[in-house]
Amino acid sequence: MSKKDITRRKFISTASAAAISAVAAGGIAACGNNNKKSAKLALFGGEPVRTKKFPPWPTADENVVKSIVTTTKSGIWCRIQSKSGTVPTFEKKFAELIGTKFCLATGSGTQALHTALAGLEIGGGDEVLVPPYTDPGSISAILICPALPVIIDVDPESFQIDPDKIEERINENTKAIMPVHIMGQPVNMDKIMNIAQKHNLKVIEDACQAHLAEYKGKKCGTMGILGCFSFQASKVLACGEGGAVIGNDEEIMDKCYTFHNRGTSRKGTTDIGGPKYRMNEFEGAVLLPQLETLEKQSVRRNSNADYLTSKFKDIPGIYPQKLYDGTTRGAYYKYGFIYKKEYFNGVDRSKFLKALSAEGIPCSGYINFRLDKEPWTENLINSKTFRKLYSKERLKRYREENDCPNNNQICNEMVVFSQNQLLGTKNDMDDIINAVLKIYENRDQLT
Numbered sequence: 001m002s003k004k005d006i007t008r009r010k011f012i013s014t015a016s017a018a019a020i021s022a023v024a025a026g027g028i029a030a031c032g033n034n035n036k037k038s039a040k041l042a043l044f045g046g047e048p049v050r051t052k053k054f055p056p057w058p059t060a061d062e063n064v065v066k067s068i069v070t071t072t073k074s075g076i077w078c079r080i081q082s083k084s085g086t087v088p089t090f091e092k093k094f095a096e097l098i099g100t101k102f103c104l105a106t107g108s109g110t111q112a113l114h115t116a117l118a119g120l121e122i123g124g125g126d127e128v129l130v131p132p133y134t135d136p137g138s139i140s141a142i143l144i145c146p147a148l149p150v151i152i153d154v155d156p157e158s159f160q161i162d163p164d165k166i167e168e169r170i171n172e173n174t175k176a177i178m179p180v181h182i183m184g185q186p187v188n189m190d191k192i193m194n195i196a197q198k199h200n201l202k203v204i205e206d207a208c209q210a211h212l213a214e215y216k217g218k219k220c221g222t223m224g225i226l227g228c229f230s231f232q233a234s235k236v237l238a239c240g241e242g243g244a245v246i247g248n249d250e251e252i253m254d255k256c257y258t259f260h261n262r263g264t265s266r267k268g269t270t271d272i273g274g275p276k277y278r279m280n281e282f283e284g285a286v287l288l289p290q291l292e293t294l295e296k297q298s299v300r301r302n303s304n305a306d307y308l309t310s311k312f313k314d315i316p317g318i319y320p321q322k323l324y325d326g327t328t329r330g331a332y333y334k335y336g337f338i339y340k341k342e343y344f345n346g347v348d349r350s351k352f353l354k355a356l357s358a359e360g361i362p363c364s365g366y367i368n369f370r371l372d373k374e375p376w377t378e379n380l381i382n383s384k385t386f387r388k389l390y391s392k393e394r395l396k397r398y399r400e401e402n403d404c405p406n407n408n409q410i411c412n413e414m415v416v417f418s419q420n421q422l423l424g425t426k427n428d429m430d431d432i433i434n435a436v437l438k439i440y441e442n443r444d445q446l447t
């Protein structure tokens, strides 16, 4: 029986001993010119598969350097000084690139998410549905509204919010769904949009990792009423700290502007209270030239990711992120796979990560903490603000419902490579594959 004869679902759930022993381990060809089947692992002093570095991130080419010098010398350092400064120009170009009418730049992705929620007037007493396998910024943006982040467990294969678990959590206070395109690959948006339509909920896409990703040909961030991006240093479009909200509804986008401009509208009247979340012109200057290189980098990451997946599917115990049928393009902020130790003689993920790093392949367990179990949950239940806004009964139920077994499993079994590794050559990808293969074939050394 080959690996593909056993259903994927069965593999992902705790695999039976019989299924494991049925997997044929032999016959997996090494890639490139690495033909050594048995070798000493680098962790124990053997020769590493690779000593070369992967492409660095973030990077500044000549155009980025030129752009920041120009902005520095111009004296236009703040967006309100000029309508043709780097920030307004970036907003126009980014909206065009992603395909919405409007874009509002902010100081971070978290700020973008908070601005989007505020623009939709989500606040005290409201509930927002969000997955736990994400950056803390997704949850934090909801908390500071202050609205209740209702945690929906993830699908164990796609690592994305599980649409089938959403409806049971909807009540009369539910106002929005915040799907997160985790690792930069699209969520099952058809299902999300159907549920949202049926229950009259707003969809705010957390596309902070998903620049240029597409679902059925539509760019991530354009399917919900608002979409949010991050330009933090690690993201695929980076300026240190930065973010953006995109959308087509002028009135809502104007509300977002007013909120992010400490309550002052485009007309100059101060209408509400709000934080000051404006992006500065230096950040705009760093971002603008990168719009020229983003597309090429995205194409490269996608083809390298496809190649990795085509090889990993033959290695027992390695399960790359499942992409939904509608995925026409990923962003690959991370390339993630589930590591099943049952296929590696029970070797813990932490040891696998150490062994892989020793072979010259940077890797990590990514989100190791369980966001659904972090202190914020109890702090929320005990906070003065939330106790005023939500009934005792609601908060009690909140604690009971807040249990995400799939998230727990993913947090324990995830292995990721970073986007900059996917900017390498095919030979670089062969090194990654051969290192994983070497560890698999020499797993006895690890036990």
Ligand SMILES: *Cc1c(COP(=O)(O)O)cnc(C)c1O
Residues within 6 Å of the ligand: 108, 109, 110, 111, 134, 135, 137, 138, 180, 182, 206, 208, 209, 229, 230, 231, 232, 241, 242, 243
């Ligand atoms: C990075 C990120 C955020 C937060 O963005 P910041 O710019 O770091 O504030 C939110 N959600 C996801 C999924 C992210 O990856």
